[in-house]
Amino acid sequence: NAGVTQTPKFQVLKTGQSMTLQCAQDMNHEYMSWYRQDPGMGLRLIHYSVGAGITDQGEVPNGYNVSRSTTEDFPLRLLSAAPSQTSVYFCASRPPGQGPGELFFGEGSRLTVL
């Protein structure tokens, strides 16, 4: 199993550009989520999904879109990038049937918006 795979690992955007951060997991996890990590602020939840076709907002959803068409994939779309979205983004998933338990994280995607 590859676990949780995020691409790209690094990306530089100009203000106003759009892009998609990809997240895939091969563990048949129903729950998937996106966090952003900023210095001194820990990790903040952007969006999450409890299964295919179901998504919900986290703490900081503005400026981001998600969809969940398959169990394996949970892409995060930046519609019009802003410098405030410069951050490290982490995708995480959780096994089914275990309630709110352990999250498995990807290695992160570092995004810089100029």
Added chain:
Amino acid sequence: SQQGEEDPQALSIQEGENATMNCSYKTSINNLQWYRQNSGRGLVHLILIRSNEREKHSGRLRVTLDTSKKSSSLLITASRAADTASYFCATVHTQGAQKLVFGQGTRLTINP
């Protein structure tokens, strides 16, 4: 915000010493989890303690939970250089149980 607080923000100790990190939170929880993050890497789950548990052990890790004080501590005994990392507590609250809320982390440095 439900985000908890951790202290200290940074801790530097000698190899072999014990390291203690604390986490406080604001509203009632289902469980509390601790994660480790090595520099430039993703987070790795260390241990989970449920709201009806008071103490849990895993190898050199000991976690305590005091729900009356809304606080938890992580103790790493006999520290090693490889324990150098950032440590985060994360809480699952009874309201919003699908969300894991992270603290700001403690940066631990083990000096050889």
